[in-house]
Amino acid sequence: MSSTALTNKHTGKATEGTRLGWVDYARGLAILLVIFRHTMVGLRRSGIMVSDNLYYIQEFLLNVRMPVFFILSGVFLGRTLQKRSLRSIAANKTANLLYPYLVWSVILITFQIVLSNYTNSQRSWTDYKYILYQPRELDHMWYLLALFNTTMLFLVCYNALKRQPLLHFILAVVLYYFHYLVYDYSLVSDIMYNYVFLVFGVYMYERIARMENLDLKKLGLLFIITVPVFIAGQLFWLNHINDHYQPLRTIYLLPFLAIIFVASLVYYLVSRILYELQVAKFLAWIGKYSLYIYIVHVFVIAMVRVGFVKFLHIENQYVLILSSLVLGIIIPVLFHKLLVKLNIKYLFSFNKSGK
Structure with missing residues (x-):
């Protein structure tokens, strides 16, 4: 999307339009956390020794990884609502979320069936039915469908509620709270749980845009203030995560929601500070390809694990983790670039542009 270049008055960095x-x-950091999580889980399922301390790192951040994606998607949806019609947005999301979900879910299941002797998943041809009603059975692919469904629900409610943010947010919190009632039906529970984060992102867009004027000193001060709250919240969450679906303990869901919002604020501050300092620029590069990396990385880290362990007989956890992180990013990006070069546009989207 082309737009007029603007300059941030505090940093002198150019940005495009709004x-x-x-x-x-933020996207790049989130993708790294996702790949790290899937790598650690895959190694443990394969019987590879993984340090408890390393595993604890991804557990400590488990509750905020995916909400961040929904919040970021909400922020961009909030901006898009100012420019495009609801019908146009719905068509775009169908092309770029629902379509790749269907395509890559079929590819994933087929891949796991054909290579069943090497992968951790025991698939059969009947598993294709999960595409329609149980997306959580499809590993990471559930996110694409959940994001599509929450976006469609938002567009309906946004129109029906006559753009009343407070009422809309209350509805989202109610859905979040009662998602445990349908927890075993992920097609529905994923919508109910994640909807509140998308709604939050949409209605926070203008406030976040105004926060662009915060300088590095103020961002650092906010970070110092919020980090202790963040750590305390994460520790509380970890200590009670196994309790919150038990009878009479669902009250934990509301504190958990507040904890996730605090963690998301810290996540925002880290991303802003890195951006303002213009360090770790590789995160920005990763973030630009986040969707393609997200879709393809599971295939890559599975092949890395199989190749290193079964064929090269390398089981060093650090080699496996680092290789999975690096190749899980680079190979999906190269794969996408190859498809673009070959003019193969319809693996990730059915838009004419292939984007």
Whole structure:
């Protein structure tokens, strides 16, 4: 999307139109956490020794990884609502979320069936039915469908509620709270749980845009203030995560929601500070390809694990983790670039542009 270049008065960095430059950092960091999580889980399922301390790192951040994606998607949806019609947005999301979900879910299941002797998943041809009603059975692919469904629900409610943010947010919190009633039906529970984060992102867009004027000193001060709250909240969450679906303990869900919002604020501050300092620019590069990396990385880290362990007989956890992180990013990006070069546009989208 082309737009007029603007210059941030505090940093002198150019941004495009109303684009929030730190978002690519946020996406890049989130993708790293996702790949790290899937690598650690895959190794443990394969019987590879993984340090408890390393595993604890991804557990400590488990509750905020995916909400961040929904919040960021909400922020961009909030901006898009100012420019495009609801019908146009719905068509775009169908092309870029629902379509790749269907395509890559079929590819994933087929891949796991054909290579069943090497992968951790025991698939059969009947598993294709999960595409329609149980997306959580499809590993990471559930996110694409959940994001599509929450976006469609938002567009309906946004129109029906006559753009009343407070009422809309209350509805989202109610859905979040009662998602445990349908927890075993992920097609529905994923919508109910994640909807509140998308709604939050949409209605926070203008406030976040105004926060672009915060200088590095103020961002650092906010970070110092919020980090202790963040750590305390994460520790509380970890200590009670196994209790919150038990009878009479669902009250934990509301504190958990507040904890996730605090963690998301810290996540925002880290992304903004990195962006303002213009360090770790590789995160911004990763963030620009986040969707393609997200879709393809599971295939890559599975092949890395199989190749290193079964064929090269390398089981060093650090080699496996680092290789999975690096190749899980680079190979999906190269794969996408190859498809673009070959003019193969319809693996990730059915838009004419292939984007």
